[in-house]
Amino acid sequence: MLFTDLGLSEPILRAIAEEGYTSPTPIQTKSIPAVLKGGDLLAAAQTGTGKTAGFTLPILQRLSTTKASSGKRLLRVLILTPTRELAAQVQESVVTYGKYTGLKSTVIFGGVGANPQIKAIAGGLDILVATPGRLLDLMSQNCVSLKDIEILVLDEADRMLDMGFLRDIKKILAVLPKQRQNLLFSATFSTEIKALADGLLNAPELIEVARSNSANEAIAQLIHPVDRTKKHPLLAHLIQTNDWKQVLVFTRTKHGANKLVTQLEKDGITSMAIHGNKSQSARTKALADFKAGKLTALVATDIAARGIDIDQLPHVVNYDLPNVSEDYVHRIGRTGRAGSNGVAVSLVCVDEHQMLRDIEKLIKQKLPQEVITGFEPDPNAVAQPIQLRSQQHQQSRKPRPAGSGGAPAKKAPAKRGSPPKRSFNR
Structure with missing residues (x-):
């Protein structure tokens, strides 16, 4: 299967091709059509399987082909990640593959000054990538509104629970619109993840690309x-x-x-x-x-x-x-x-x-x-x-100070001439 078979628009396919990718990974093959259908999704995939593109590509597709109800630029997608590094990685994917769509996004996390992040939000966004602590911090300052969110993504949800973010997640969920699409990605289907999914997802499609808790045979x-x-x-x-x-x-x-x-x-x-x-x-x-x-x-x-x-x-x-x-x-x-x-x-x-x-x-x-x-x-x-x-992590499971999160790591841009056809694992 090729990316051209998945119903993605020409601007998104052009950005994918410029990165040298032609074929989706198994998680992308399954998750992209599922997200495009508009229903909730519970997906288990190991790291390195390309799950980030599994949700960023169809989200970009949906936003670029549908208008906000008001006709104005509204914050319609919220992507929550447990660490700064992962937030930066997701934002990079959004920027790279959304560069021809006209959509705007930014990433917010703790450990750095909030003013540039507040300014970016005030300028108008379609997609916000965030760690829970900094998001709650800016919400408490009335710097960000989530009333128009249409799609919520919990990325690496198992790690978020493990790091003690459940209380923060529940606070964020409480202010989101009731009618929305929910996408939950996790490396494992633990008992805790299943409990979270039961309370969050509505008749979700279930995707699992490898045996749960198995190691890569490579x-x-x-x-x-x-x-x-x-x-x-x-x-x-x-x-x-x-x-x-x-x-x-x-x-x-x-x-x-x-x-x-x-x-x-x-x-x-x-x-x-x-x-x-x-x-x-x-x-x-x-x-x-x-x-x-x-x-x-x-x-x-x-x-x-x-x-x-x-x-x-x-x-x-x-x-x-x-x-x-x-x-x-x-x-x-x-x-x-x-x-x-x-x-x-x-x-x-x-x-x-x-x-x-x-x-x-x-x-x-x-x-x-x-x-x-x-x-x-x-x-x-x-x-x-x-x-x-x-x-060791007893403190991390207590209420956390707003604004906490991980530090960003900028991914070095890949230098490619005419790359061979390869599978998309980002």
Whole structure:
């Protein structure tokens, strides 16, 4: 199937063609016609499957071919995302593929000054991409009105719930028009997501492009058993002996990320950390340098990594296994995209054996293990307790200050001449 078969208008098809895409991904093939029909949608898709375009393209189509009821430019679409990085990525998609439609959009998030965002809203918009905290902040100042919203998108809804945004989402839903189209996208169909969908969606079409909670088959997964004190030397050994050029490394905590960067830098491995305590400028620079190949290792926490979109990222390393098994699928989904192969390596110490069993149960497969010579784990090592996420993020589940959100990361523009036909994974 081609994009020309999906009922998209010439201005949108022209923008898609200029980016070098001809064929939609499975999620796009299913979701674009569903959104164009105007009904509610509940879609599950792993990261890297092209779900952002799965809703931005048909939304652009609907807005560009239908007039607002008043005939004036009205804010008709609201797209909510959990982090600044993801909000910036969605806005980039809207701008890129809507450039010939005449539609106006902007993105708002916390961590930066609100005045430019207020000015952009005041100038008139068709589409608003937002993190919940900053949106509520501007709503409380009467800087944005949602009374004309026709389409609501909750992107990465599972992560929004995990980050404690449910109360904020309910406040936003309370002021939206009752008659609207609702699109809910999630990596998994958890019990919490199903409960949210039951209260939000009206007879939704259900789309699932991969087995729930499954890992991408293009990703080679490997476990390296190792003592907790030897994780850093083993990571440096893997990077240097295998000549890895680009590695996304996940740690459990912000402190752990900072400490690991310091250690890797001493080993001569260029590294930077990205997490919630980093300033917007630091996060943006780290992500841009990593995408540009100036860094070998980008060390990230789960929340900060949401929205990282890097084509053909070859290696992901779980320096620490995640406390929540589903996050393992999200993490390794950063590689093996756009038809390319990827490698996901996990460094597992005795403390994490139960986490590993939980992950294997979730993905329904036993992961291969390889002990690296010189890094053999002590068979007599005793497990130490690991703080659970519910304890780590206790504060995040309390009422949050308005205006909070994640920092934006500008995606480096792709340079293409006459690109070959390829599948659209953005």
